[in-house]
Amino acid sequence: MPDILDIAVTVGQNFSQERQRQFAQNWLAALIRNEWPNSFSALFPAVKFPLIKAKASAGQGQWSEAPFMAFLHGEITSTPQAGYYPVILFERGFQSFCLVLAQGSHSLTELFGMRKTCAILKNRAPILRNAAPAWRQLGFSAGPFHTYSRGNTSSTEVADDPWAASIAFGKRYMVKTPPSLQEFRSDLNSMLELYEEVVRRVGRLFLQEEQAAEQLAASGELPRTAGLDGALKVAHHKTVEWKHRNSRLVKQVKIELGCTCQGCGVTLSSAYGRIGADFIEAHHLTPLAQAPDQGVELTAKDFAVLCPTCHRIIHRLGCPTLDFLRETVNPKVRAFYEDLMT
Ligand SMILES: [Zn+2]
């Protein structure tokens, strides 16, 4: 049976050519999909990295631009579309391949588009590096690596390629002059140990951020302008507001601030009659990033009262100041409500 390195070299030598042929039942696609992950199990006994699974792909139903083999930690991800993981990637032209710690980008790309996603992944890469500081000493470098992106084929810019932008560290090997199996095994062993350290330190942090952003997107409250930071801020705001929704504190806020929206100026009772009188919502104002995680004593001063529409809008804006919200509201709307109430 060919070893993990034999297969990498075979793939490098044959992929461009085989990619011109039919995908179904192709020998190289089968080698990548089946034998390659098996060669990982053959290299390390299951007890060495019990939670790490190798997953290789040459495409789904049709050839992808380039194949890969990812090493997925069960606590972080079960798919290369999400989370972070070591992966064997080929570089442009198939002259070289690399073993890198990279990140999935699927949900981020859906939420923020390609450019912003690359920026987010690039910002996360140092967090991964710092979580396992021995990477340099173990012979890895921070790149750049010129891998194939899974989407856009025309661009060669790392800035436009989520996979390349996402790489924390790695090592390059030449297809023509590959390392010895012993050297590669040792590198892979180091990489997987570093990965386990990153998992212990960073855990599911990024995934939680993405889930928060996804939930906001589903409710139409994902900030338009902000990146992931803005999404997290808004998600945090929502949690505080949710916790206090029916509390005495929020009743106090409404008593102190009244039931006129501080954004657009509507008083819901004048728009809808008595049924709308208490429909005003408490919006949490204090920037939570500045507050400690636990035991913050909130008072009525930490809130504003907003009509449901303004409340949704201020979240969508990424929770800016009340002044910013007021400037966003068309003056004609404010004039209309003032007129209504006199
Ligand atoms: Zn309003």
Ligand SMILES: [Zn+2]
């Ligand atoms: Zn709010």
